[in-house]
Amino acid sequence: MNIDNLVKPTSLTEAYKLLTADQSNTVIAGGAWLKMSKRTIKNGIDLTAINSLKGIKEEADVIRIGSMTTLSEIERDETLKQYYSGILPQAIAQIMGVGLRNLVTIGGNIMSKHGFSDIATPLLALPCTLEFHHQGILSFAEFIEQKPLKKDILKAIILEKQDGRGYFKKVKKTALDFAILNLALTKDENGFALAIGSRPSIAMNAKEAETYLSQQPILNDTVIKKAATMALKHVKLGDNPRASKAYRSALLETYMLRGLHHLNQTNPQEGASK
Numbered sequence: 001m002n003i004d005n006l007v008k009p010t011s012l013t014e015a016y017k018l019l020t021a022d023q024s025n026t027v028i029a030g031g032a033w034l035k036m037s038k039r040t041i042k043n044g045i046d047l048t049a050i051n052s053l054k055g056i057k058e059e060a061d062v063i064r065i066g067s068m069t070t071l072s073e074i075e076r077d078e079t080l081k082q083y084y085s086g087i088l089p090q091a092i093a094q095i096m097g098v099g100l101r102n103l104v105t106i107g108g109n110i111m112s113k114h115g116f117s118d119i120a121t122p123l124l125a126l127p128c129t130l131e132f133h134h135q136g137i138l139s140f141a142e143f144i145e146q147k148p149l150k151k152d153i154l155k156a157i158i159l160e161k162q163d164g165r166g167y168f169k170k171v172k173k174t175a176l177d178f179a180i181l182n183l184a185l186t187k188d189e190n191g192f193a194l195a196i197g198s199r200p201s202i203a204m205n206a207k208e209a210e211t212y213l214s215q216q217p218i219l220n221d222t223v224i225k226k227a228a229t230m231a232l233k234h235v236k237l238g239d240n241p242r243a244s245k246a247y248r249s250a251l252l253e254t255y256m257l258r259g260l261h262h263l264n265q266t267n268p269q270e271g272a273s274k
């Protein structure tokens with residue numbers, strides 16, 4: 001990456017004006033992903049001086065995670081460890097090593113729309129919206145569907161406070177590797193949410209299985225097996241050098257069964273993946 005000029009705005013208005021002034025002007029967050037690209041950037045817009053983008057704040061009805069919050073801060077946050085069995089910090093704790101997590105931001109991960117993102121999968125299964133400077137509030141699913149991505153600044157990730165339980169599984173070959181498949185399941189008073197990521201494309205909800213599960217009075221073996229069959233039918237899986245479509249299908253079925261049994265049987269604070 002080559003940056004002709006590095007600017008450090010102190011307000012969002014100034015940052016957005018700079019971002020939209022030239023096609024090559026680019027926001028820089030942790031810079032870890034951008035650093036590996038061969039792009040030339042006319043103006044690199046460093047967001048580190050905008051304090052409103054940093055940190056995790058608990059409000060009456062929501063938890064706000066500023067887009068410049070590092071992955072380590074989220075991993076250590078006590079409120080998030082209790083939220084839906086802690087699936088967001090659990091997923092983040094499995095991304096590379098501490099050094100990277102101290103640098104990389106949640107905003108940078110979301111805006112990169114990585115197929116392998118370990119963050120997109122749990123966020124799609126949580127009651128979550130994204131707040132942008134120009135576009136306002138978007139649901140996470142609306143953001144994923146936005147093509148091409150509009151030039152804008154992500155301000156915060158907003159998690160609605162609800163009593164819910166969750167399960168997250170990242171399947172990978174080695175500790176520091178990208179995921180072969182990610183799966184997140186949650187249950188709250190509105191029903192079930194099921195998101196599959198690293199398919200290898202970006203995460204998506206298994207909507208038919210979610211609706212079916214949410215309508216069932218009890219979760220028995222027959223219901224769980226039928227929901228897994230529905231997810232396999234409607235979630236598009238594919239091949240890449242990490243795994244074949246057939247292997248991903250077997251993993252999806254296995255971890256969906258384990259996740260649903262886990263949600264059915266365990267105490268609400270236990271979200272640890274098995």
Ligand SMILES: Cc1cc2nc3c(=O)[nH]c(=O)nc-3n(C[C@H](O)[C@H](O)[C@H](O)COP(=O)(O)OP(=O)(O)OC[C@H]3O[C@@H](n4cnc5c(N)ncnc54)[C@H](O)[C@@H]3O)c2cc1C
Pocket residue numbers: 026027028029030031032033034035047067068094095096100103104105106107108109110111112114116117118119152153154155176177178179
């Ligand atoms: C070696 C390595 C291994 C990794 N392994 C994994 C992994 O296993 N799982 C995983 O999920 N992730 C992984 N990542 C990706 C990482 O989690 C981040 O997604 C990535 O580094 C981007 O975050 P950043 O803060 O470095 O953003 P940058 O590199 O600074 O920015 C990335 C993109 O987001 C844009 N952007 C950043 N912040 C904003 C904002 N607030 N508003 C608008 N646009 C913005 C930038 O303009 C740029 O286009 C890995 C990264 C590296 C370098």
